Amino acid sequence: MFSLVQGIYEELTYVNERKIALLGVESSGKSSILEWLKVYLKKNAPAEAIVEKPSSLEKMNPTVGLNVAKLHTAGEKLLVWDLGGAKALRSIWERYVEDAEVVIWVVDSADESKLEDSRDELKKLVVREHLVHSPLLIFANKQDQKDAIDPVKISLDLDLLSDAEKRPQCVQPCSAESGEGIREGIQWLMANLQGNMKLEIRIP
Ligand SMILES: Nc1nc2c(ncn2[C@@H]2O[C@H](COP(=O)(O)OP(=O)(O)OP(=O)(O)O)[C@@H](O)[C@H]2O)c(=O)[nH]1
Ligand SMILES: [Mg+2]
Known part of the structure; x- marks a missing residue:
């Protein structure tokens, strides 16, 4: 009973969260990354806890519409919108991008043919006035794949x-x-939501 009341209370008072749009072209790995974030940023999860691969990753389907996650870091609540990246779905991005304080962009490092489309879409986003100075985290995903393109x-x-x-x-x-x-x-992003650092490329 207590946890039910506590849950309702938290839902009603969940107002001061950072709104984040998790975007990228189709099949880049947004929803898969979100599954990891849900585990890493579970309420009260220790910052460096070792976690198991989420079982939900076994059955990932293309997102039609969006997935929403409420996540917790030390001192911040995050509301993450993971939107489908297929061309026909990108018009839905608009209203979420308008509301988002931050964009996380996901790139499929194993598919060079999609990089141009990815660059063009990203450029359209980052010129928006409210995002011009906002920290930009780019996940160069699928680095496990043979011949993955390097982050540089x-x-x-x-x-x-x-x-x-x-x-x-x-x-x-x-x-x-x-x-x-x-x-x-995500740790870099949280640190930079307060601070102001310059371009950083992490070489694995
Ligand atoms: N090898 C490998 N496969 C990945 C990785 N990330 C995602 N995948 C696979 O790539 C496919 C697409 O992953 P999703 O997470 O659904 O991609 P998405 O960006 O959410 O796709 P949309 O919702 O269609 O925009 C799935 O088959 C995933 O299992 C990765 O880092 N490595
Ligand atoms: Mg998806």
Whole structure:
């Protein structure tokens, strides 16, 4: 009974969260990364806890619409919107991007053919006035794949250097298959929501 009342209370008072849009073109790994974030940023989870691979990753389907997650870090609550990246679904991004304080961009490092589309979509987002100075975390995902593109090339292909002075940016190599790099990425983002650091490319 107490936990029910506590749950309702928390739901009603869940107002001061940071709103984050988790975006990227189709199949880049957004929803898979979100499954890891749900485990890492579970309420009261110790910051460096060793976690198991989420079983939900066995049955990932393309997102039609969105997934929403409420996450917790020390001192912050996060509301994350994970939106489908298929071309036909991208018009839905608009209203969430408008509300978001931060964008996390996910790139499929194993599919060079999608990099141009990824760069073009990212460029459209980051010029929005309310995001111009907002920290930008880019997950260079699928680094476990043979011949994955390295984060430096991804940074160049996305043309990140051209506005590196405007916002703190981090290209974080990761794998939603193993979980590697995901916690480091979100830790960078949380640190930079308060601070102001420059371009950082993490070489695995
Ligand atoms: N090897 C490998 N596969 C991955 C990784 N991340 C995701 N995948 C696989 O890539 C496919 C797409 O992953 P999703 O997480 O559904 O991608 P998404 O970006 O949410 O896709 P949409 O919802 O369609 O936009 C799935 O088959 C995942 O299992 C990764 O880091 N490594
Ligand atoms: Mg998805």
